[in-house]
Amino acid sequence: MTEPDIRPADSADLDSFAATLGDHGxxxxxxxxxxxxxxxxxxxxxxxxxxxxxxxxxxxAEEPPIRWYLPGVALITHLQVHPDxxxxxxxxxLVGAAEDYLAAAGHTRVALAVRTDNPGAARLYDRLGYRDxxxxxxxxxxxxxxxxxxxLREPERCRVLVKDLPPVTPKPRAEPTSVAALPSS
Numbered sequence: 001m002t003e004p005d006i007r008p009a010d011s012a013d014l015d016s017f018a019a020t021l022g023d024h025g026x027x028x029x030x031x032x033x034x035x036x037x038x039x040x041x042x043x044x045x046x047x048x049x050x051x052x053x054x055x056x057x058x059x060x061a062e063e064p065p066i067r068w069y070l071p072g073v074a075l076i077t078h079l080q081v082h083p084d085x086x087x088x089x090x091x092x093x094l095v096g097a098a099e100d101y102l103a104a105a106g107h108t109r110v111a112l113a114v115r116t117d118n119p120g121a122a123r124l125y126d127r128l129g130y131r132d133x134x135x136x137x138x139x140x141x142x143x144x145x146x147x148x149x150x151x152l153r154e155p156e157r158c159r160v161l162v163k164d165l166p167p168v169t170p171k172p173r174a175e176p177t178s179v180a181a182l183p184s185s
Contacts, residue, residue, distance in 0.1 A: 002047055004090045006097040009034060009041035009053075017043055020050040021080055025146065030055045030078075042097045044081075044090045052081035054094040056101065065138050066111065066160060073162070074102055076112040079121070091124055103165045110165060113140045113158035122159070130161035 009017075009031050018024035030041040038059050044052040057075040061067045066075070076098050081090045102110055112130065114121050116137065138160055141153040 004044040004046050004051060004088075004093040006042055006044050006093050009043050013043055013050075017050045017053060020082060021053060023144065025149065025151075026078065026143070027053070033059075040098070040101055042094055042101075044094050046085050046088060046090060050082070051085045051088075052079070052090040052094055054079045054091075054098055056098045063113075063138050063140055065135060066113070069133065069135050070109075070111050070160075070162070073109050073111050074107055076110060079112075092128065095125075095128055099163070099165060103168045106168075108165055108167070109162060111160060111162045113138060113160050115140075116157045116159060122161075125161050128163070130163045133160040133162045135160070 009027070011031065014024070014027045014031055018027045021027075027041070030039065033039045034041050038057075040056040040058070042054050042056065043050070054076060055078045057077045061070065061073075061075060066073075076095060079091055079094060081094075099110060111133065112125065114125060138158050140156050140158040142156055144152040144154070146152060
């Protein structure tokens with residue numbers, strides 16, 4: 001099985017991913033946020049074709065309970081895999097890329113919200129080590145960017161899940177090579 005190719009979004013990617021996954025406004029908005037260092041949009045290709053996307057939200061959480069209980073914790077949002085390419089490791093690879101990015105930047109925890117009516121996603125996150133945060137359900141808002149540019153916000157009941165990230169251990173530096181003593185003159 002081919003492994004997904006995961007990388008941060010580039011402006012040249014937006015049209016092909018929006019055409020494949022839908023919601024061009026979403027991709028444009030998240031790419032613009034990435035350019036302002038407010039988040040990171042990761043894209044997955046499988047066998048050369050657009051397969052999925054995930055956005056790593058680095059801003060303060062929009063939902064008050066998440067801001068209160070998880071201040072400064074990045075959020076994995078909008079994980080999406082093309083229906084024809086599900087169960088091929090794309091979602092796992094996208095989440096892993098977001099986690100690796102955070103760990104390398106020194107973050108020790110990550111969170112996400114999963115709709116209560118999405119048991120398939122909840123199973124994936126459970127397999128990846130995410131656990132309930134212990135503060136009940138939260139009303140989150142899905143955002144759909146309309147072709148006009150207007151944003152439609154729809155409330156969703158969600159469970160918040162968290163995962164502690166292992167610290168990244170820097171690679172040891174190479175030992176300096178000894179310099180032989182120069183002969184004295």
